[in-house]
Amino acid sequence: MVIGFPLGANTTIIKVKETEEAIQNGADEIDMVMNVGALKERNDQGVFQDIEDVVKAAQGKIVKVILETCLLTKEEKKRACLLSKEAGAHFVKTSTGLASGVATVEDVTLLRKVVGDRMGVKASGGIRDRKTAIKMIESGASRIGTSSGVQIVKSDLISDNNGY
Secondary structure (H helix, E strand, O other): EEOOOOOOOHHHHHHHHHHHHHOOOOOOEEEEEOHHHHHHOOOOHHHHHHHHHHHOOOOOOOOEEOOOHHOHHHHHHHHHHHHHOOOOOOOOEOOOOOOOOOOHHHHHHHHHHHOOOOOOOEEEEEOOOOHHHHHHHHOOOOOOOOOOOHHHHOOOOOOOOOOO
16 A cells, blocks of 8 residues: 555645555555655754555555655755654555656665665666566565556566576
8 A cells, every 4th residue: 555645745644544554454565755845944853754654554565765866866865765764654655656667776775875784775666577577586586566567477487597
């Protein structure tokens, strides 16, 4: 279930209510859109509190924080990762798929470097073939978000000697 879609600008109270309702309806995982505007305004305490309150409302279920990396500077990506980690989120995720950018090797590498091995990194956005999926995994992604899963799995696995 996605919380705070599409821009993450919902109030924390609304995000908490969305999370509680999603959990009551059987959600096992919550994807929350980080408030990009608050991060850009350097309201780190507000971003932290937003994430922490959703994590608490999720009652132990997995929480993934969607960063919309294509909208952020390198420094903002680092801050977003650190705030997500400190607030208790389980994953950081590159994109909702709504913004114009796609997951990049550079972003996945950076996110993995910042969050370390105790947090997941989900590469999402523009992953439509096996070669790209493998590059994301090699760069540190622990999950791939794609609408092309069947195509990726069915791709020619035998004739490609490199495994790509």
